[in-house]
Amino acid sequence: TGCSAAASDSTLDNARSKGTLRVALTQANPPWNFLDGDNEPVGYDVDVARELAKRLGIGKVEFVGSDFGSFIEGVRANRFDIVISGQTITAERRQQVDFSRPYEVNGISVFVGTGNTSITGLASLKGRRIAVTEGTTQAEYARTKIPGARIKTYKNATLALTDVGQGRADAALVSKFQGAYLADKNDLRVKATGALLETEVNGMTFRKGQQDLKGKVDKALNDMIGDGTLSAISRRWLGGLDMAAELRKLPAGQAG
Amino acid sequence: MDLIVRDFPDLLRAMGVTLLLGVVSFVLGCILGALVGLARISRFRLLKGLAIAYVSVFRGTPLLIQIMLVYYGLPQLGILIEPIPSAILALTLYAAAYLSENFRAGIIAVDRGQWEAAHSMGMPYWRMLRRIVAPQAIRVALPPIGSRFIALMKDTSLASAVTVVELTRAAETIGSSTFRYMEAFLVAAAAYWLINTALSLGQGALERRLGRAYA
Amino acid sequence: MDLIVRDFPDLLRAMGVTLLLGVVSFVLGCILGALVGLARISRFRLLKGLAIAYVSVFRGTPLLIQIMLVYYGLPQLGILIEPIPSAILALTLYAAAYLSENFRAGIIAVDRGQWEAAHSMGMPYWRMLRRIVAPQAIRVALPPIGSRFIALMKDTSLASAVTVVELTRAAETIGSSTFRYMEAFLVAAAAYWLINTALSLGQGALERRLGRAYA
Amino acid sequence: MNTTDQPGTPGRTDSPIHIRGLQKRFGALEVLKGVDLTVARGEVVVVMGPSGSGKTTLIRCMNLLEEPDAGTVAVCGCSVECGDRARRRERARQVREIRHRTAMVFQQFNLFPHLTALGNVAEGPLSVRRMPRADAEALARRLLDRVGLADKAAEYPARLSGGQKQRVAIARALAMEPEVVLFDEPTSALDPELHAEVLQVMRELARDGMTMVVVTHEVEFAREVSDRVVFMDGGVVLEEGPPREFLSRPAHPRAQAFLRLVAHDLPEEGADDEGPDKPTRWERAS
Amino acid sequence: MNTTDQPGTPGRTDSPIHIRGLQKRFGALEVLKGVDLTVARGEVVVVMGPSGSGKTTLIRCMNLLEEPDAGTVAVCGCSVECGDRARRRERARQVREIRHRTAMVFQQFNLFPHLTALGNVAEGPLSVRRMPRADAEALARRLLDRVGLADKAAEYPARLSGGQKQRVAIARALAMEPEVVLFDEPTSALDPELHAEVLQVMRELARDGMTMVVVTHEVEFAREVSDRVVFMDGGVVLEEGPPREFLSRPAHPRAQAFLRLVAHDLPEEGADDEGPDKPTRWERAS
Numbered sequence A: 001t002g003c004s005a006a007a008s009d010s011t012l013d014n015a016r017s018k019g020t021l022r023v024a025l026t027q028a029n030p031p032w033n034f035l036d037g038d039n040e041p042v043g044y045d046v047d048v049a050r051e052l053a054k055r056l057g058i059g060k061v062e063f064v065g066s067d068f069g070s071f072i073e074g075v076r077a078n079r080f081d082i083v084i085s086g087q088t089i090t091a092e093r094r095q096q097v098d099f100s101r102p103y104e105v106n107g108i109s110v111f112v113g114t115g116n117t118s119i120t121g122l123a124s125l126k127g128r129r130i131a132v133t134e135g136t137t138q139a140e141y142a143r144t145k146i147p148g149a150r151i152k153t154y155k156n157a158t159l160a161l162t163d164v165g166q167g168r169a170d171a172a173l174v175s176k177f178q179g180a181y182l183a184d185k186n187d188l189r190v191k192a193t194g195a196l197l198e199t200e201v202n203g204m205t206f207r208k209g210q211q212d213l214k215g216k217v218d219k220a221l222n223d224m225i226g227d228g229t230l231s232a233i234s235r236r237w238l239g240g241l242d243m244a245a246e247l248r249k250l251p252a253g254q255a256g
Numbered sequence B, C: 001m002d003l004i005v006r007d008f009p010d011l012l013r014a015m016g017v018t019l020l021l022g023v024v025s026f027v028l029g030c031i032l033g034a035l036v037g038l039a040r041i042s043r044f045r046l047l048k049g050l051a052i053a054y055v056s057v058f059r060g061t062p063l064l065i066q067i068m069l070v071y072y073g074l075p076q077l078g079i080l081i082e083p084i085p086s087a088i089l090a091l092t093l094y095a096a097a098y099l100s101e102n103f104r105a106g107i108i109a110v111d112r113g114q115w116e117a118a119h120s121m122g123m124p125y126w127r128m129l130r131r132i133v134a135p136q137a138i139r140v141a142l143p144p145i146g147s148r149f150i151a152l153m154k155d156t157s158l159a160s161a162v163t164v165v166e167l168t169r170a171a172e173t174i175g176s177s178t179f180r181y182m183e184a185f186l187v188a189a190a191a192y193w194l195i196n197t198a199l200s201l202g203q204g205a206l207e208r209r210l211g212r213a214y215a
Numbered sequence D, E: 001m002n003t004t005d006q007p008g009t010p011g012r013t014d015s016p017i018h019i020r021g022l023q024k025r026f027g028a029l030e031v032l033k034g035v036d037l038t039v040a041r042g043e044v045v046v047v048m049g050p051s052g053s054g055k056t057t058l059i060r061c062m063n064l065l066e067e068p069d070a071g072t073v074a075v076c077g078c079s080v081e082c083g084d085r086a087r088r089r090e091r092a093r094q095v096r097e098i099r100h101r102t103a104m105v106f107q108q109f110n111l112f113p114h115l116t117a118l119g120n121v122a123e124g125p126l127s128v129r130r131m132p133r134a135d136a137e138a139l140a141r142r143l144l145d146r147v148g149l150a151d152k153a154a155e156y157p158a159r160l161s162g163g164q165k166q167r168v169a170i171a172r173a174l175a176m177e178p179e180v181v182l183f184d185e186p187t188s189a190l191d192p193e194l195h196a197e198v199l200q201v202m203r204e205l206a207r208d209g210m211t212m213v214v215v216t217h218e219v220e221f222a223r224e225v226s227d228r229v230v231f232m233d234g235g236v237v238l239e240e241g242p243p244r245e246f247l248s249r250p251a252h253p254r255a256q257a258f259l260r261l262v263a264h265d266l267p268e269e270g271a272d273d274e275g276p277d278k279p280t281r282w283e284r285a286s
């Protein structure tokens, strides 16, 4: 069953008929999504995914561990139905896949070692060793916006922050929430410094041309924002943050 | 080591995947390798040239690139393959390049008189290969083939690069979620070592068995 | 192919890193391998046992795990090593395990009469090894050592797992930012193939040179 | 087996081997320069000649282990026009037919080392003649008994003496139920004390009426068993005739010289002279 | 070189080799069962005896290539009490000293194949005696000239004949400027026609006053060159004496039997009998 020649070309129909939604995520990006003590995926993305499946009328969610380097190809290859792993909506990615309406906003922070006082923001990153997660928008950001950056790519943010804490990289570009969560939980000797580099608007991705799926997903997300479900989920995982409120603040062009 | 106890079922499942990758690609690699080895000693120039090129390319480039080419590159040509089949495909192609050389050496080592005796009976080419040449060639080729099997077992760790959750990936995941990389990797390494030591022993026994007729 | 033109400087730099990793670990691996090989044939039981265990462990477990153990695992013991030195350390340890077996076979192949002739002159052990045994052993060991160098050159691709930007990582980065994995990996593969083909040719020339005295 | 009912080449009658104008070269070396030879059914022909004269090449051309360059090779009713590259299919079919109807015994035995004596003899019936295993093994046992090795059925070749190996090889040849058996110096790789047991088996085979072509320097065997001796030199048949006549009064001076060497040494230590250094001696003598 | 000014073992005087009660076993096999042997300065001693009698083992004990089990080996002023495992350091120093003052010529030459003839001869001076390269090579050239191979200095061993190889090996031995040279059957790996050139070099060496112990079956050499012949059998010295006496009238029956074999074959085809099959013949004869 190498090539995925499904009975129908509609991802939604297939998922419904199988009763399973195949959701890809890194499982290594707390608090968005990660494995808990029993090796079960948990986090903001995971709760959103379960809620979404319920609203799509699909009974079961199958979580597929993957990584940023593989999401786009994977969803194009129908290896999974949807990626719910905080992917930033970009024009380049839009050429490859379709995005849902935004379901989370994220800010990228610069994390440095706790003793580091020389790096205070974007300007002081020039020529430094910058840790990023491979295949993320931060990797691309570092490549294009930081002159002379020596970019080090990692499979996940945990590894990137660990190396910053140990001094094998000077700074990491990581989601504000994630960095804070990891630093706290694992006693990583890192801290956020300076202003947010940029605010990212994240969506779910699926194969191009799945209009029915996109319509149903967008509707479900709008409903979740409207009825407070999303706020409840975000408060639980993101230190009390109301994600629905953040999403409402987005300028019209980005609101999807 | 409580870490290990907790994650034992995961590790066991991952070890299953490692064994699956190793065994399946080895079996397929042997089949393909035997064919390429035969092509390599064929009288047909074209076949021979293709075999030489195949071996040179697949032995001359890193397996990691071959695996990623299959998984990330082929979709550009509209060929979409799942992670485990991708890994098996790349491992098979890679191993076959090496195995073909082992088979070739084994076949060349079979005395010409054996071919002539079979020919003089009017035995058809393929039946002769199977019944006369192969059993003798395999005996010569067994030690390097065994080493290749072991190398392949270790090479399966590269499947982690294309999201296959085999031993190495499992250890990495456990390590990065518990910050106890050392233990996680050591346990995985021990698992590989056990598999490979068992393979070595098995190979020794097989060599003795095949050598029986020649004692 | 415009992709390649644009990223050419990056690829060239990455190729430099690949060559650096390969050559440095090969040289260090040869030194360590020779020592382990000597330990392996030593009369001292303990030394011999240690050498056997070393070879078994480092040949029996995947290089990828060894590299990650050095980079991610050692900091747990307070040993913090930069990516390139980490990769070189792991590659060296891994290659030395194989090379020691090649050296050992080479040394064993030197006629006993050579040792006796040197002994009867009263030549000290180390001088005898260097001036009499080594030059002859190297000739026998050269073909497998050459193959190991080529294997090592490919193994450097695993340094990409610990953030070293060598050829494979560079290709992956280019691929994932342009979605043209195919071209990126093919170019990297071609670079490896060229390096390895050059190494093969160099090895052949060296073999002929060392064989001169025996013609 | 005797289905020679194909349209025969004119003038061939019933002779199982009929060779005309056979030529063979290896690169620049002309090894056979036009050999004619006919062997009648049931006839035993001994081929003699100095080293390099082309004896081995000649009998290897008979079952097309060597591809001749020119001439006609008609064996057991299959006629092959050589040097004619067309009609590969047809040619391959004929070659297979010829090889089914002939069998060859080699100087170096060429037993299959991975099979027991029984397995060696049964291999042809099993995998060429596609007999059921039980029948093939029963046949193999009968033949091993015939060559006096019933008790060695389960041994591997590595544990047999040279003479036993060659007898198994003869049994293996017979298992193909051939019309002709070709022997290429069947005793010359053996220690002298082992020649007799092999020659005895061959003698019995001849007595049973088998058509045989035997390259050998065993003068006694030629004298007692053969119907005709063919003397080759320099790639041609120089002389042929009934053994008693040829062996005592060869017409050609080169045959005389050759026989002086071979026959003279025979009584005392002739065995030694079947060894690999004999050719050199002949070369020196000529 | 003649600095034998160490406190001598009592009764040893100036003899460069002085062996008492030498014993050596390999596992269960007792090879030397108590050998006494003294060689005076400038003396040429030939050791003869059947295969397996322990000749090779004896001379290998002289430079401690074999570690004896018991007895005293005093060579060139260094005395080693065998069987005494203590004082490793001291022992190692003595062994090195003995090896510097003796040199050995092997049956199989044991030239270093990766070095030219010149390199072979210069190796000892360079890497054991730590001479400057220029001096070592000048010495090597003089010695190659002395053994008649000045023109082969740049050849590798693979391109030399057996006789030339052995002459290079002798030059290599002399390059250590030894007080004693030990020869283990220096001609028996050579084709007969090459014996003479090697024996000639040895003869000249003896004439120049070198102390030599030569294991050989070259009866002519023993008669003309040696001062004493020692006959070994079964791990002991059975008989010894001046060559003319011993070779013509050996006292012991086993020595008589041995000499009949060795000397008898000498005139016609003795050369052949220096080959590896000679020992077997002796074994059969005894």
Ligand SMILES: Nc1ncnc2c1ncn2[C@@H]1O[C@H](COP(=O)(O)OP(=O)(O)OP(=O)(O)O)[C@@H](O)[C@H]1O
Pocket: D026, D029, D031, D049, D050, D051, D052, D053, D054, D055, D056, D057, D058, D279
């Ligand atoms: N495959 C080959 N390739 C090249 N030359 C060959 C080949 N086979 C045989 N020859 C040469 O052909 C000549 C005849 O060989 P052939 O074996 O027929 O001689 P023969 O009469 O059987 O000699 P012998 O008594 O030594 O077996 C020899 O000079 C041999 O070297």
Ligand SMILES: Nc1ncnc2c1ncn2[C@@H]1O[C@H](COP(=O)(O)OP(=O)(O)OP(=O)(O)O)[C@@H](O)[C@H]1O
Pocket: E026, E029, E031, E049, E050, E051, E052, E053, E054, E055, E056, E057, E058, E279
């Ligand atoms: N390293 C060894 N290990 C075991 N046995 C040995 C060893 N070296 C020699 N021997 C045995 O010791 C005995 C004496 O050997 P040695 O070589 O001294 O005899 P030799 O008189 O030189 O005989 P030859 O004339 O054949 O050279 C022989 O039986 C031999 O097999």
Ligand SMILES: [Mg+2]
Pocket: D055, D056, D057, D185
């Ligand atoms: Mg022949």
Ligand SMILES: [Mg+2]
Pocket: E055, E056, E057, E184, E185
């Ligand atoms: Mg000896």
